Amino acid sequence: MREALKLSQVHFSFPTPTGPLSVLAGVSFAVREGEWVSIVGPSGCGKTTLLRISAGLLFPQHGTVEVFGRPPRGQVAYMPQGETLLPWRTALGNILAAREADGRVDYQTRQEALALLAQFGLEKFAKAFPHELSGGMRQRVALLRTFFANRRVLLLDEPLGALDALTRAEVQDWLVDVWQSVRKTVVLVTHDVEEALVISDRVLTLTPRPARLAAAFPVELPRPRERAHSQVQALRAAILHALAEARQ
Numbered sequence: 001m002r003e004a005l006k007l008s009q010v011h012f013s014f015p016t017p018t019g020p021l022s023v024l025a026g027v028s029f030a031v032r033e034g035e036w037v038s039i040v041g042p043s044g045c046g047k048t049t050l051l052r053i054s055a056g057l058l059f060p061q062h063g064t065v066e067v068f069g070r071p072p073r074g075q076v077a078y079m080p081q082g083e084t085l086l087p088w089r090t091a092l093g094n095i096l097a098a099r100e101a102d103g104r105v106d107y108q109t110r111q112e113a114l115a116l117l118a119q120f121g122l123e124k125f126a127k128a129f130p131h132e133l134s135g136g137m138r139q140r141v142a143l144l145r146t147f148f149a150n151r152r153v154l155l156l157d158e159p160l161g162a163l164d165a166l167t168r169a170e171v172q173d174w175l176v177d178v179w180q181s182v183r184k185t186v187v188l189v190t191h192d193v194e195e196a197l198v199i200s201d202r203v204l205t206l207t208p209r210p211a212r213l214a215a216a217f218p219v220e221l222p223r224p225r226e227r228a229h230s231q232v233q234a235l236r237a238a239i240l241h242a243l244a245e246a247r248q
């Protein structure tokens with residue numbers, strides 16, 4: 001299969017008053033077209049920086065980033081960490097915003113967005129504003145908006161980070177349904193190893209800052225996946241061990 005996203009020896013540091021702060025120290029990996037890769041790493045290790053570089057919003061001092069062999073700008077949909085919905089627009093309006101970057105939104109696009117909301121259980125909320133929605137619903141809308149963008153590669157930065165455990169598990173299962181129906185290449189950053197295992201084809205672990213790739217874990221299990229499944233739990237233990245080892 002084709003490589004959708006490819007990072008080669010990416011080095012990045014932020015300038016600070018006390019000198020450069022090294023955040024990424026030679027990160028290389030490739031994501032195949034249609035693959036879901038999750039990245040887990042300790043707090044502050046450089047995950048967001050890695051996604052912003054993959055989105056073409058920051059430029060590495062050394063190394064290269066390619067999306068289908070070209071610079072990433074205009075080819076990826078990036079969902080930043082935190083609340084990302086426009087508070088003055090309805091759920092439908094927020095979803096349509098994903099297409100406005102490419103020009104005017106026509107009747108057909110609007111129908112497509114309504115169909116997407118209906119397919120994934122949000123039709124009742126099409127006219128609701130973000131403040132009228134629960135946290136879980138807001139993140140579902142924000143995720144659908146990202147899937148609705150005319151982009152083949154999605155970069156998701158801890159999209160479920162603010163949700164309680166129960167809601168989070170529900171939205172994870174829902175997200176697997178969305179992805180299996182609207183198949184795109186996805187890179188997900190998360191703190192939650194179980195989340196990565198329930199969703200992804202492959203899990204990459206990072207070292208503490210400056211981040212390097214520590215290990216890679218293919219997850220060759222059919223979906224939907226049971227969290228309590230012995231293989232999920234064995235992989236979880238192996239990933240937590242790799243994260244702990246990388247801290248040494």
Ligand SMILES: Nc1ncnc2c1ncn2[C@@H]1O[C@H](COP(=O)(O)OP(=O)(O)OP(=O)(O)O)[C@@H](O)[C@H]1O
Nearest residue numbers: 014016021023042043044045046047048049050209
């Ligand atoms: N604009 C900036 N200028 C200077 N330092 C920065 C800047 N943005 C981030 N940093 C630093 O770079 C490091 C990596 O930040 P980044 O946000 O990529 O980490 P992260 O892994 O996403 O963290 P978290 O788990 O908290 O989301 C941190 O030490 C952070 O303080």
Ligand SMILES: [Mg+2]
Nearest residue numbers: 047048049081
């Ligand atoms: Mg971050």
